[in-house]
Amino acid sequence: MKIKNFAEMAYLLGLIILALGVALMEKADLGISMVVAPAYLISLKVNFLTFGMAEYTLQAVLLIFVCLLLGQFKLSYCFSFVTAVIYGLVLDGWIWMLNDVTAATLSIRIPLYLVGMLFCAMGISLLFHTYLAPEVYELFVKEVSKKYRIDINKFKIGYDCTSCAVAVAMSYLFFNSLRGVGIGTVICALVNGLIIAQCSKFFEKHIDFSPKLPSVQKYF
Structure with missing residues (x-):
């Protein structure tokens, strides 16, 4: 039996789970998710910006790019920025709550990273299945793949790999070394789209996403 009328709850749970996943990956220090790595690097470079603040600032810039690329503007796009702000606040909250968690050994860091990556994929998948405005990152993937008739999961993989390359370039530009980008970032870039696809299949089997x-x- 499917869970009924889950669209609005998918939005709330998607944001909470996604933010927790990113916070866990940041704590593991094996490489942050490639999508959020640019914002993370900006937060390291600019002292007065928290990770969450850098996130919704960068997403505001990306939203402008989305409108230019699609050649249109919808009021619902503004709600994506609202979602980004909510997500940024939740992310900073999770980071604060995990502040005292010690991840000094690989036996702790690796599980934190793996659980974080899974939570990120689950959160993104839930946001793909709600009519409420997703983050600008997900909006970009959703709207561009729809406009140009590209398979959303394949486009997501390409977008993730591009974000990873941008993060590496930013890291060397800002710090002359790799910061926030590691083996975990590369792994996530390669498999995140596949994990999201599997999560989507599971959710669609057990959940009715009607509003x-x-x-x-x-x-919206």
Whole structure:
């Protein structure tokens, strides 16, 4: 039996789980997710920006690029920035709560990283299945793949790999060394899209993503 009318809850859980996954990967220090790595590097470089603040600042810039690339603007795109702000606040909250967690050995760091990567994939998959505005990262993948009729999972893999390359370039530009980017970033870039696809298959089998509040859906 499927869980019914889960669209709105998918949005809330997606943000919470995604932010937790990113926080766990940051704590593991094996390489942050390639999608958020540029924002993470900016937060390391600019002292007054937290990781969460850097996230929604960078997503504001990406949102402008999305509108230019698609040649259109929708009011719902603004809600993606609202989502980015909520996500940034939740991310900073998770990082604060995990502050006292000690990850000094690989026996702790590797499980933290693996669980974090799984949570990131689960969160993104849930956000792909809700009508409520996703983060700008997911909006970019969703809207561009739709406009140009590209398989969303393949496009996600390409986007992740591009983000990884940008993060490496930024790391050397800012610090003359790799910071926040590691073997975990490369692994995540290669397999994250595949994990998201498997999560989507699982969720679609057990969850009905129709809205509980259909009157709200028309605004998105």
